[in-house]
Amino acid sequence: MPGKPLGCCCSEFLLCLFCRRCHFSSVGRVEGPAMVLKIFFPKCCNTADSGLLVGRWVPGQDSAVVLAVIHYPFIPGQVKKYLSQIRDQTQVDLTVLGSWSKPKDGQEGMDSFLKDLSTIFPHSRWLQLSRESGKRAFTCRVVQNNGTPPADQEGDEKVIFIHYDQRKVMLSQLHPIQEKSSEKGSSELRVVFQTVAQSQPLFFLDRYDEGPLKLTHWQSEGREASIIVELLKQASVPLCVVLTWLVSVWQWLCSFRCLHTWPVQFISSKLSTCVQSGYRTDHFQTVFSTKRATTHIEFMRKANIFVSFLLDVALGLLLISWLYRENRISQLANTLVPVADHVAKELQELLEWLMGAPAGLKMNRALDEVLGRFFLYHIHLWISYIRLMSPFIEMILWYVGLSACLGLTFALSVLSDIVALLTFHIYCFYVYGARLYCLKIYGLSSLWRLFRGKKWNVLRQRVDSCSYDLDQLFIGTLLFTILLFLLPTTALYYLVFTLLRLVVVMFQGLIHLSVDFINSFPLFAMGLRVCRPYRLAEGVKFRVLSEEPGAPLHLMMEINPLKFSSVLQGYRTPTYSCYPRDSWAALCKKLFVGELIYPWRQKSTKTD
Structure with missing residues (x-):
């Protein structure tokens, strides 16, 4: 049933989800070992117009993190140049993950145009996400760079969409803190948090700015700013x-x-x-x-x-x-x-x-x-x-x-x-x-x-x-x-x-x-824990958004705030x-x- 919680990250469900040891059917049943493609999708892009998916493939994991959607009209050369600039600023390997299709009047040929772009932005896999009008869930098709689906891809049930709040993930700090740890030694969930946090320059350009690209992300309705703060x-x-x-x-x-x-x-x-x-x-x-x-x-x-x-x-x-x-x-x-x-x-x-x-x-x-x-x-x-x-x-x-x-x-x-x-x-x-x-x-x-x-x-x-x-x-x-x-x-x-x-x-x-x-x-840390509990995260929990037959499983990732005792112990100022x-x-x-x-x-x- 939609909205049913699946527990915290230490449950059997998440162990199977992030260790990729089991395969989940549309009803959440564990069927045995299989490769599961996990797509972290920002909920602010659920209603975005058709375009290109910009994000990152998690190294060493069968996962992708979607960060923004680039809308038509655009020139592929400008997209490559813009992503190259963002990569230099953030040191994050951003790329075009695939296409995002949403039916709209006057854009009947947009789907075929976006599919043809897989040859211009070569990658090992090309994601083709589409959402139909009136439906909460959307489908995904994974295509190899030669235009054929993967050999082990038998259906959409091997894909799991994990929706997340982009703003909360970007501002939150996952504990325990690993400041100097490399991505190879970090968990998949920590790499996702770091990717969103390091991609902050990508969110400066919104669709109201005068620029070569129109993007949708968590600041699409205008950047949060205050002249007094500046x-x-x-x-x-x-x-x-x-x-x-x-x-x-x-x-x-x-x-x-x-x-x-x-x-x-x-x-x-x-x-x-x-x-x-x-x-x-x-x-x-x-x-x-x-x-x-x-x-x-x-x-x-x-x-x-x-x-x-x-x-x-x-x-x-x-x-x-x-x-x-x-x-x-x-x-x-x-x-x-x-x-x-x-x-x-x-x-x-x-x-x-x-x-x-x-x-x-x-x-x-x-x-x-x-x-x-x-x-x-x-x-x-x-x-x-x-x-x-x-x-x-x-x-x-x-x-x-x-x-x-x-x-x-x-x-x-x-x-x-x-x-x-x-x-x-x-x-x-x-x-x-x-x-x-x-x-x-x-x-x-x-x-x-x-x-x-x-x-x-x-x-x-x-x-x-x-x-x-x-x-x-x-x-x-x-x-x-x-x-x-x-x-x-x-x-x-x-x-x-x-x-x-x-x-x-x-x-x-x-x-x-x-x-x-x-x-x-630590008064400031306690204030964050009370007013913005997602800023200090102890872990995450998941709940089911949609489980329709023949469609991928859609989950919502929510942040578990750090306990007050942990905040007091971890952020207490050293003193006599x-x-x-x-x-x-x-x-x-x-x-x-x-x-x-x-x-x-x-x-x-x-x-x-």
Whole structure:
């Protein structure tokens, strides 16, 4: 029944169709091995007037791709000259495949005239396609270059017409992408897509143009164009030159030797704002480059980066409009200092609680007092620093808010750096507690090996046997006992400050995830998938258009769009991530032994 779907390209039908292993009758029944001639015919030519079929024979396959129909009147010499010019432009072996006949009043002798042209355009086979009035399907007769039908041609049922939308096939990109693959190693379907895409200059000439030839193809009703788009293309070249120069000046300023000294380089690598600035500089250099994108991957990368930057700036401007209305900067500055004082007060109460008997635990009194007073001194220093900076906080926030004009990602990066500066005392507490705890853990592990007559071989990186004298065992026992009884007090401080540090890291991680999402999300590719799903093709599917007895089978080729998950995975812009480099097991091991963790370290996520 017409319109019945035949499934996707992995079904048994398509395996037989494109591998030419079986022969299909008019009702779609597999009858056995046979050579099947497949003709890819554009549906825009179904109603075209009589003329010549221009296209290409697929090399190594029993298939032909029809691209356009040349109408009478024409001169064969002009046709050959025009096709030679198109071949030089497209590097596609275009030729005259045969004739196309459609009954029309006043053109009764056109069929015989078109059949005689097979001697002027010699080829191994000549296709004679004809369509009768009132019928949906049309017939095909394959003639050898000597004027006789092929020896194995017993009827029209060995020919399968595959109708396709020429515009969608030309604009679509079949995945997986094979940019550098040769046609010999490509599938037949991929060669068809490449042939239509590379033949774009053939579609510039339509029947309304003043020229020696009149053609029918997907742009026969006039080429799609926009004067605004053309003006933007012309204006983008000098604009890109200016922007590229500005980016080069910025890179020259950043290349000064004083900015590459160890302290400056170390601090800039830890500041999220500096990292985001370098990241956006690379993006600007890619987008504003005057070099034309030659591959699909380069074009999509440029488009995704450009759209992501526009979205970033738009969100930043919205943030600026919200911040500078109703005096919200002053309100934020007046709130920030009391919040910092409240956090410092809570930390002071927490330390006083740890210096007593926390949760009924009996701690080492002397060590508890030393650690508590040491950390309380840091809190007093921090409160003094906040009091000193309080008159300038509103002015700092005022200028920091202007950074949002460069994009929301810059504002979020600045916010991450502000959080890191405001919680620097918590980071110091964590480092002190982690180093002290780690020292005791490694000391206990070394002394435990001493009791068992073992030692760590640094050269061979293994544990070897060793004999110790009585004095060494006595001193080791004494140190082991001291470290063991001091460990609960140190571990409690380390646990509390590690939890506080993890809270800050989680908040910074959410900010980094937001920045990473804006930078890497392929918004342009997702927009194509929603608005024009045929642009990103995962495969094709077929449905029956006509299956009349004694006539070839007519199929309609439709494009299967790429899945959203595949679009996100394939077109995601390479960027950094705030995830830790280690696995969760390695992270837990580091926390247990007291090694410092830096979850904000950059992680390269570049993919080929």
